[in-house]
Amino acid sequence: MKTELWVEMKERIMVIIFLLGVFFINTLQAMEKTDVTPLFKVLVLTERGGQHSGFTDAALAWLKDFARENRFEVTEINNTSKINEAFLAEFKVFIQLDFPPYTWSDESKKAFERYIEEGRGGWVGFHHATLLGNFDGYPMWDWFSDFMGGIRFKNYIAPTASGKVELEQHSHPVMKGVSKSFTLPHDEWYTFDRSPRRNVRVLAHVDESSYEPASNIKMGDHPVVWVNERMKARNVYFLMGHHADLLKNKDFTTMFGNAVLWAAGPAKWFPRFKVLAFYNPHVETAHREFARDAMDFLHKATYGEGFICDTTSNWNKVNDATLRNYQLVISLNDLPAHTREQRMAFQRYMENGGGWMGFHSANFNMEGFDWQWFVDFIGGSVFHRNNWPPQPAKLVVDDPAHPVVKGMPSSYISPANEWYQWKPSPRERKNVKVLLTLSPENYPIGLKDIIPDGDLPVVWTNTDYRMIYLNMGHGDRIFCDPTQNYLFFNALRWIISTNKKGNPFQ
Known part of the structure; x- marks a missing residue:
């Protein structure tokens, strides 16, 4: 009799365990389905081919992993033909991944300007985004020059060099968890006709005396990360962005990730x-x-x-x-x-x-x-x-x-x-x-x-x-x-x- 009761009890326990297991699995699946819904969408405008292709490939690979971890969706485009106000309205963040400020149509320029001026989304720009001047038959985009602090491209270190970056605004969200100083390899360290400092908030500069190998191509005051607080959109520019090895540097990827999540936040305070x-x-x-x-x-x-x-x-x-x-x-x-x-x-x-x-x-x-x-x-x-x-x-x-x-x-x-x-x-x-x-x-x-x-x-x-x-x-x-x-x-x-x-x- 005891044996029969024990067998019956054991069967009931197994049924309960089975039902709990099914419930647990269904719950996990439901949670997984909820979790895959992106919190926001990011548009990435890339420059494919050429000397920056290695950086672009490495940055996109890193960004896609980061997107999965932080539940946002990445869309890549390689030219500005799709850019208009309706298209940009779909995205919370616009990443200009080494794409230059020319070859844009008048419609795409106007849409981007309103996106930034009215805080319709955030912006993160890298390296080639400040190739400002007259290039390939295109005149300089004056609005973009002002957006970047009133600068014009002047020169670069063609063979590349490593350089030590020094933080100036440690408390800014983009710099959270970033070392006070760190060395980045293989970059061109663009120079401009003037420092943008007067018109922007500089978050970091490069110590030009730290270049390895040494170079005479210098600015004196040489900002490398800055934000333009005169615009309603959250925005940040990184002068670095030439070589794939940047994505192996923890401080660089920390800044990159911080920048994307910060730019996705609500439009910043705006003056009267x-x-x-x-x-x-x-x-x-x-x-x-x-x-x-x-x-x-x-x-x-x-x-x-x-x-x-x-x-x-x-x-x-x-x-x-x-x-x-x-x-x-x-x-x-x-x-x-x-x-x-x-x-x-x-x-x-x-x-x-x-x-x-x-x-x-x-x-x-x-x-x-x-x-x-x-x-x-x-x-x-x-x-x-x-x-x-x-x-x-x-x-x-x-x-x-x-x-x-x-x-x-x-x-x-x-x-x-x-x-x-x-x-x-x-x-x-x-x-x-x-x-x-x-x-x-x-x-x-x-x-x-x-x-x-x-x-x-x-x-x-x-x-x-x-x-x-x-x-x-x-x-x-x-x-x-x-x-x-x-x-x-x-x-x-x-x-x-x-x-x-x-x-x-x-």
Whole structure:
């Protein structure tokens, strides 16, 4: 009897074990099916063939293993023919694996620019992605040069060399778990016409004295890993990417993996607005001094990352593709455009709601000036005369209720300046609103060149546009007065706040 009971119990136990086993297997299979669903998709644009093919093959093999471990899907393309906004919308990360910044179609360029500027996804670039210049009959992609820090390719170490990489930003997510310094083999160590450091955040540089074999092809300041925080997309560029042996280096693969996962994160914080300030380094000394002080003033105003202010002396940036990225253009010491193409681009920018802030010589136009649109834009007036030498002057507020002068005293003494007088006075135009005027109490003003009388508006706006002109801008004393600095802040804030696309301060 006991034997029969034992046999029956044993059979039941076996059935239970079998059922538990089936349940466990089914559960594992269900989990496996869930796990294979990718968390995100990565697009890899590769350059196949040529001297970088070994690196590309090794990088793709490593990336596919890394993708399996981290549950993302990899799609490779070898040219830009598929790239448009709809195609890029499928991918959380765009890896430019040694593919150069030329041979792109206009449509693919535009789609990529929006992908980066609007933070539609993240970007990781390697090595050949900064072959910026005129190559194979293609002109340089200016937007991409700016994206990479305003650089242009200059040279490289053709026989390759090993070099020691030194971290600068140890706490950045891309550098998590990476050694403070490490040596990478067989790279070309591209050099550029300038360091990108001024326009990007450098995460690491190469110690050029560590090259083995030694090389005279150097930059001095030689960043090799950097991010451009002026773009909404998370992005990181690695100058390295020539030889397959890089994928045998733990620090390199750690950076690579970190970069992909970080770039897949949400779009980074973005500033309230972006400003582009133009300055001419070839004008008279006093106007260069003003531009220098103005750029310092604007730079300090960006502290705390409330807005971004880019500065440039390259008037070729007065084009549709560049200007559309900025809510305000500032002309510090020269006209806002020079060539016919630049003038048309600036006019389109303003007529489509762009903002402009011009100082002093930004409105220097003589009788017979051949840009009539600008003459009308600025108030229908041309230069008449000026005082000399520069001297302080009493300025009177015209409309205390206007946001630009609200809260200011009814008059104040402005620091020494060369005051321009215009003919006819812009005040005569119905669409011009004068906000500050040189007080008649100043007359006669000047010792060598004298303004004896007449209406002399100092600050005004053309109410048909989002613009303001300020007569100040000569010498190194313009920013020494707190009342005047208050005026400048008010003017900048007012232009930005009147953007039809929305007030970023609200």
